[in-house]
Amino acid sequence: MPVALTAIPANMISHEISLPPFPDDVPTVPIARISYAKLASSDKDEMDKTLKAVQTDGFFYLDLMDHSLGRVLLEEAENVVNFSKEAFDSELDEKMQFRAEKGKSMFGYKPAGTVKKTDKDLRPDTTEFFNIAKDHLLGNSESRTYPPQLMQHKEELQTFTRDSHALGILVLQVLAEQLDLPSEVFADKNKIDSLSGDHIRVTKKPPHDPSQTNVIGLPSHTDFGSVTVLFNWLGGLQIQSHDPERQGEWAYVKPLPGHAIINLGDAMVKFSNGHLKSAKHRVVPAPGAQAKVDRYSLVYFLRPADDVLMQPVEKYRNEPVVSVGGKVGEEKVYTAGEWMVRRMQHMSK
Template sequence: MATETTTVTTQLYGSLPPFPDNLIHAPIAEISSKKLLEKDPETATAVLQACQTYGFFYLDVSDSDQGCDLLEEADQLYGLSKETLALPFEEKDKYDFLKTKSFFGYKPAGTVKTTDKDKRPDSTEFFNIGKDCLFDVAPSSPYPGVIQNARPLLQKFCRGAHEMGMDVLRTLARASGEHEEIFVDRNLFHKPSGDHIRLTLKPASTASTSGVGLASHTDFGSVTILFNWLGGLQIESRTPGRIGEWEYVKPIPGKAIINLGDAMVHFSNGSMKSAKHRVVPSPGAQADMERVSVVYFVRPTHHSLMKPVGKFATGDNRTKVGGKFSDQIDDKVYTAREWLAMRYVQLNAGAGKD
């Protein structure tokens, strides 16, 4: 399975222009999924260190059966993304999540986020497909037929990506000296939540689409698992002398890109980081290609309380603004559902966040 999957992935990357060699890359850790799943202590330490500094790391999913399954499914979803987002706008517009008042559905390009000081419209469109919709945890939002027909594939990817996210959370718990399920218990698959798959497309860069792909932001949830094939993702540097500058995260065959979201900042009392990132036009010859990405967002179950857990409830490691978490709304402890709803309102109804 591993050899076949790697071959498909290599062929897909091989059909795209190479990433330029002369750009500054973020020096994020590369973690083996095999060692992570085997609960290797050194790997656990490396994952925790990555999540306390950059908040991002590469996960080599080509060296474990569980990872290879995800890689194969992501390659298939690459095709589904292109097929879905090639639908006529009139068809996609029927599923606009602002019009249907659901976070699951279609987001067109052209969103202006309140976090972008330059108020630039983005050039990225996507479909959010809810885990609760796929597994009948809650009534489903409407989706076009091409997504409905791919339900078995989407379910497999959703379940596998969520479980890989849980393995990341278990690893962080062990490395922090906590019981293994302390973060998992707040991100349960079978409970209602905002977990979702995102199928994303940014058009080739032209004079009219050469601006921001997605404006600078942090993710709402607990863990983000990203598969992409072209460059454009940048994160804020943590390198001395470059703090706050933007560095590219180069796509690497066989590797997913993992980052933490704001929920883990709350659960860990600020000891783990949710890093700012953005999407800009793909560099070099890659700018002439459509940029596709497939993402899974692990978000806390709706009933989870947005507060530090376990030993993190003592002490104060938080990044604060006026005595609060930098993303905190007020002094009340909210459920994840309440907190996310208010975050959406803060950030222009959530359109384009994450």
């Protein structure tokens, strides 16, 4: 994997041990646990497990503690969340100076209170976040402005971007090989030096007010891009259960210390013509005592380069076309840049 870092010993990784524990009396989905070390060494059983995970639940845990580069990434993730808190703590009018231009750009600040068309109840969400473009951080394109509390840590954000991107590329290489495709067929559509929608998202959801019912952190959706790398320390993420007794019901994905949560986006459904899955998920108030504290999370979204054509790879091109969740962008072959803009414009009220 193309990463050159100094390994951090496992005993130097700090965890959020002061947070309330995840309760043991709420429904959870037992998604697969995958070893980063085994994936990096092309362990066949682990690669098989990875393909099965993204074809069933669409999500898996990735154990980062068993590999030196994984432990580096964990340390970087905690660092990014910690210095981002200062940006979130600034006044709303200050944060709004960096607001993303709705329907035109995803980069910048998004306040809580957005209504998504994907939510049939049209509930305002309760999550605020900053989206920071990979291309702005790495100098691939001219940057918009971001809060100074974030940009004074630009080097740390650049490093986290490179390392998260490399992790996403490894996942794409594994999946290509498991589908008997050239190992770089997906990776080549997601090169780090190509202009794309790749970005960091750091989020904050305030404590839940128990007097409020039917509250949503982020409504049900699938991700746009190729690979999503999530770091979270509190519950709230939910996917739909495959337990025969709870089929289709929402259940929590319990955060595991030392693990990232990986899922695929709609671009991989498009490129594989449905042989890979982009699973619906949502964010609700954290369960139990965890609902009483601020919930932070950190995401890296790996997305296809803007000039990549959104069509199946050659192996699947003669098959009947699988629609990506009945969403926009199916009537012709768009570039990834065009496809993302259309998706943004059809998501929000």
